[in-house]
Amino acid sequence: MRIVLMGPPGAGKGTQAARLVETFGLKHLSSGDIFRAEKASGSQLGKKLAEIMAAGALVPDEIVVEMMAKAIAAVGDDGLMLDGFPRTVAQAEALDATLKQNGTPLNAVVVITADDGEIVERITGRRACGSCGKGFHVKFMPSARGDICDACDGALTQRDDDREEVVRERLAAYKKQTEPVIAYYRTSGAKVIEVNGSQSPDAVTADMAAALRSLE
Ligand code: AMP
Numbered sequence: 338m339r340i341v342l343m344g345p346p347g348a349g350k351g352t353q354a355a356r357l358v359e360t361f362g363l364k365h366l367s368s369g370d371i372f373r374a375e376k377a378s379g380s381q382l383g384k385k386l387a388e389i390m391a392a393g394a395l396v397p398d399e400i401v402v403e404m405m406a407k408a409i410a411a412v413g414d415d416g417l418m419l420d421g422f423p424r425t426v427a428q429a430e431a432l433d434a435t436l437k438q439n440g441t442p443l444n445a446v447v448v449i450t451a452d453d454g455e456i457v458e459r460i461t462g463r464r465a466c467g468s469c470g471k472g473f474h475v476k477f478m479p480s481a482r483g484d485i486c487d488a489c490d491g492a493l494t495q496r497d498d499d500r501e502e503v504v505r506e507r508l509a510a511y512k513k514q515t516e517p518v519i520a521y522y523r524t525s526g527a528k529v530i531e532v533n534g535s536q537s538p539d540a541v542t543a544d545m546a547a548a549l550r551s552l553e
Contacts, residue, residue: 338552339417339441344449346507347456348534349541354420356542361549364412368422371408391497393506395424402431424515444552446522449534453508460504464493
């Protein structure tokens with residue numbers, strides 16, 4: 338099964354993908370994670386990506402398409418959950434071409450929906466431990482020790498692109514460049530499934546699981 342998972346930043350794509358890939362035997366490929374790993378490597382490309390991401394802008398299509406094609410090739414014929422890619426119509430067209438060439442078309446596009454106010458509250462409150470990576474939220478899942486990780490004593494930090502002004506940019510980029518991708522998939526005849534992301538995370542997982550089961 339090959340799925341594209343879409344939705345605005347902060348809709349819970351990463352969390353939901355991580356919960357579902359094992360159950361359905363899929364490999365989770367998150368373009369944001371792949372870019373953050375490149376950034377962490379300190380490479381020249383990583384430095385360029387870091388600048389773009391810190392501004393909340395989109396990485397140029399040529400770079401995205403090349404990096405994701407490599408990652409998809411490494412997965413081979415196994416099931417796939419693409420998270421954060423494609424984000425532009427040009428990327429969607431390139432993905433279609435790659436999958437067609439491999440004889441492995443998409444089974445569905447799952448869109449998690451959420452409203453802007455909710456997104457800003459969710460993203461700007463996210464924190465992660467700089468030492469062990471444990472995730473927190475200042476309102477919904479605070480550390481018992483404030484700015485200190487309650488698992489390992491590390492300091493909690495906010496991702497550069499989780500600051501409010503950047504989140505607003507990311508939302509604008511989503512509306513301008515990524516919402517047309519959903520329209521592209523609808524007109525190309527792909528199966529587009531919408532899941533209400535304003536529910537509790539467990540309810541979203543249940544809806545997504547039901548949608549994926551219907552594809553098996
Ligand atoms: P994410 O973790 O999916 O929110 O991605 C973090 C950042 O990585 C985004 O704000 C973009 O700067 C960049 N990015 C991730 N995926 C893509 C993509 N498919 N196309 C362009 N930029 C992307």
